[in-house]
Amino acid sequence: xxxxxxxxxxxxxxxxxxxxxxxxxxxxxxxxxxxxxxxxxxxxxxxxxxxxxxxxxxxxxxxxxxxxxxxxxxxxxxxxxxxxxxxxxxxxxxxxxxx
Amino acid sequence: xxxxxxxxxxxxxxxxxxxxxxxxxxxxxxxxxxxxxxxxxxxxxxxxxxxxxxxxxxxxxxxxxxxxxxxxxxxxxxxxxxxxxxxxxxxxxxxxxxxxxxxxxxxxxxxxxxxxxxxxxxxxxxxxxxxxxxxxxxxxxxxxxxxxxxxxxxxxxxxxxxxxxxxxxxxxxxxxxxxxxxxxxxxxxxxxxxxxxxxxxxxxxxxxxxxxxxxxxxxxxxxxxxxxxxxxxxxxxxxxxxxxxxxxxxxxxxxxxxxxxxxxxxxxxxxxxxxxxxxxxxxxxxxxxxxxxxxxxxxxxxxxxxxxxxxxxxxxxxxxxxxxxxxxxxxxxxxxxxxxxxxxxxxxxxxxxxxxxxxxxxxxxxxxxxxxxxxxxxxxxxxxxxxxxxxxxxxxxxxxxxxxxxxxxxxxxxxxxxxxxxxxxxxxxxxxxxxxxxxxxxxxxxxxxxxxxxxxxxxxxxxxxxxxxxxxxxxxxxxxxxxxxxxxxxxxxxxxxxxxxxxxxxxxxxxxxxxxxxxxxxxxxxxxxxxxxxxxxxxxxxxxxxxxxxxxxx
Numbered sequence: 001x002x003x004x005x006x007x008x009x010x011x012x013x014x015x016x017x018x019x020x021x022x023x024x025x026x027x028x029x030x031x032x033x034x035x036x037x038x039x040x041x042x043x044x045x046x047x048x049x050x051x052x053x054x055x056x057x058x059x060x061x062x063x064x065x066x067x068x069x070x071x072x073x074x075x076x077x078x079x080x081x082x083x084x085x086x087x088x089x090x091x092x093x094x095x096x097x098x099x
Numbered sequence: 100x101x102x103x104x105x106x107x108x109x110x111x112x113x114x115x116x117x118x119x120x121x122x123x124x125x126x127x128x129x130x131x132x133x134x135x136x137x138x139x140x141x142x143x144x145x146x147x148x149x150x151x152x153x154x155x156x157x158x159x160x161x162x163x164x165x166x167x168x169x170x171x172x173x174x175x176x177x178x179x180x181x182x183x184x185x186x187x188x189x190x191x192x193x194x195x196x197x198x199x200x201x202x203x204x205x206x207x208x209x210x211x212x213x214x215x216x217x218x219x220x221x222x223x224x225x226x227x228x229x230x231x232x233x234x235x236x237x238x239x240x241x242x243x244x245x246x247x248x249x250x251x252x253x254x255x256x257x258x259x260x261x262x263x264x265x266x267x268x269x270x271x272x273x274x275x276x277x278x279x280x281x282x283x284x285x286x287x288x289x290x291x292x293x294x295x296x297x298x299x300x301x302x303x304x305x306x307x308x309x310x311x312x313x314x315x316x317x318x319x320x321x322x323x324x325x326x327x328x329x330x331x332x333x334x335x336x337x338x339x340x341x342x343x344x345x346x347x348x349x350x351x352x353x354x355x356x357x358x359x360x361x362x363x364x365x366x367x368x369x370x371x372x373x374x375x376x377x378x379x380x381x382x383x384x385x386x387x388x389x390x391x392x393x394x395x396x397x398x399x400x401x402x403x404x405x406x407x408x409x410x411x412x413x414x415x416x417x418x419x420x421x422x423x424x425x426x427x428x429x430x431x432x433x434x435x436x437x438x439x440x441x442x443x444x445x446x447x448x449x450x451x452x453x454x455x456x457x458x459x460x461x462x463x464x465x466x467x468x469x470x471x472x473x474x475x476x477x478x479x480x481x482x483x484x485x486x487x488x489x490x491x492x493x494x495x496x497x498x499x500x501x502x503x504x505x506x507x508x509x510x511x512x513x514x515x516x517x518x519x520x521x522x523x524x525x526x527x528x529x530x531x532x533x534x535x536x537x538x539x540x541x542x543x544x545x546x547x548x549x550x551x552x553x554x555x556x557x558x559x560x561x562x563x564x565x566x567x568x569x570x571x572x573x574x575x576x577x578x579x580x581x582x583x584x585x586x587x588x589x590x591x592x593x594x595x596x597x598x599x600x601x602x603x604x605x606x607x608x609x610x611x612x613x614x615x616x617x618x619x620x621x622x623x624x625x626x627x628x629x630x631x632x633x634x635x636x637x638x639x640x641x642x643x644x645x646x647x648x649x650x651x652x653x
Contacts, residue, residue, distance in 0.1 A: 015125075018146055055131050076575075078572075082148065082523075088523065
């Protein structure tokens with residue numbers, strides 16, 4: 001039996017703004033909850049290859065593990081939590097811009 | 100203040116034009132990220148956790164009001180209205196858009212600032228004592244030499260492919276405020292029989308393998324400086340390890356070969372490099388020195404200062420804490436704290452930067468310095484101007500009286516911004532500062548340096564903090580290790596790790612227990628934390644932090 005594949009999303013930084021983005025079925029979003037959740041290893045690899053080829057739009061694509069909370073992806077590691085929400089030292093950046 | 104020559108200006112314009120084209124090619128997709136990355140790093144542009152980050156060099160931490168105004172303008176026009184002053188006397192903008200960076204660099208060039216060699220495997224911005232040119236204890240102003248080193252190291256053809264980055268710090272004072280023993284090369288100006296020279300220290304550094312630098316030359320005559328430094332970098336460039344980036348810094352080279360062998364190799368190489376310097380560098384140095392002539396100091400009555408000192412306790416507290424001795428009669432060195440309790444250490448808003456520039460122009464002979472401790476210095480202020488200066492600082496939230504105290508914390512950006520970080524550091528600094536401010540104890544606690552890094556690269560200098568805090572990722576959870584007894588001065592020492600780390604929730608109470616232990620142990624209020632620690636050793640602090648260990652041992 002193959003190893004279970006924990007759900008993942010493709011994430012990267014936007015080439016021009018440099019901010020954190022997530023792959024959707026049709027493009028990119030700045031909101032993790034809108035990301036396409038990948039539950040199959042082969043599918044995830046293909047989606048990552050697709051993302052990595054978009055060199056004029058994004059930088060540094062990789063797969064980040066998520067957990068599903070009420071059917072929406074949430075970060076597993078605290079680093080991804082900070083990437084999803086922006087700096088926590090005071091209210092600025094993503095945490096105020098995406099409200 | 101060094102003024103750019105036509106050569107400097109033309110060099111910068113060419114360099115910026117090249118980078119503009121590189122950015123355009125990246126945006127068009129003609130360059131891949133792998134191709135573009137080394138080019139952007141050479142120009143100080145990182146891609147961090149949430150955005151690009153542009154690191155602008157502030158050579159040897161020296162600014163005038165025009166430069167500070169320009170830094171503020173960049174924050175307003177192309178960033179989120181603030182800048183972050185770093186532990187290497189640089190400023191970082193956390194939010195530039197890629198397409199704006201060439202315009203930012205052009206704007207910086209208007210006042211002779213740049214981002215060259217603030218990243219990559221280069222000789223980085225040369226740092227210096229932030230009290231340079233003003234300190235009462237200074238042998239000589241180290242900044243002309245630092246400027247000479249900047250010119251020598253910028254685009255040096257031999258040093259374009261080095262094993263790793265290379266950092267040089269210089270002080271002109273026996274009291275080392277430039278952390279010279281924790282740099283690849285540290286220079287301490289000396290005078291011997293009326294002649295000027297340098298104690299040259301090599302192989303210091305923090306990071307994952309902290310090392311205190313070793314003296315490679317006890318007295319290097321001033322005229323030999325460039326050929327000797329060129330020999331050091333050249334020897335390292337040849338034998339430094341390239342197989343493992345974690346072993347590539349010169350501290351590892353010195354450690355593996357031994358200081359005596361490195362000294363021999365450098366002496367050998369020096370015989371060659373010396374011949375290639377005709378003395379033109381010394382002529383240049385004399386010319387540069389003219390740019391750094393001290394201002395014309397004024398005389399004025401001190402009565403206004405004395406009146407304010409005796410009548411205004413807030414002013415008195417600030418004056419007692421944030422002023423240092425100046426070489427000129429009637430003058431003080433003013434440290435402007437960028438550590439208001441609860442704020443991000445080292446951050447200044449554009450409005451605050453404009454104000455500090457105005458204050459430098461109005462009261463400070465148009466000079467400012469950035470300290471590696473992430474504060475801003477007005478190096479030359481006459482005491483008669485201090486009450487008015489303090490009032491304007493207070494209105495802008497810049498009059499926090501905490502220089503050298505427990506809330507004057509060095510903190511790297513950590514995981515709030517940095518892509519390399521393994522844990523947050525700024526929120527820990529904010530919580531510590533707020534906690535001790537709430538207790539109103541920091542003036543009683545006295546001199547205590549807390550330094551926090553959010554990863555082992557140690558940008559927050561935690562190894563040399565009296566209390567050092569290192570944030571790590573332990574199995575997906577932030578974990579903070581404590582070291583005690585670090586020292587960043589001429590008696591530099593790497594702190595001792597106390598024991599297992601603490602969670603983000605437990606680290607501030609842990610610091611409080613350390614401080615409580617110190618207050619119980621100190622012989623008098625005059626005995627600073629570091630002196631108590633040296634006297635008692637770690638045992639009582641360890642017992643306070645890990646009482647269960649003591650119980651288990653009994």
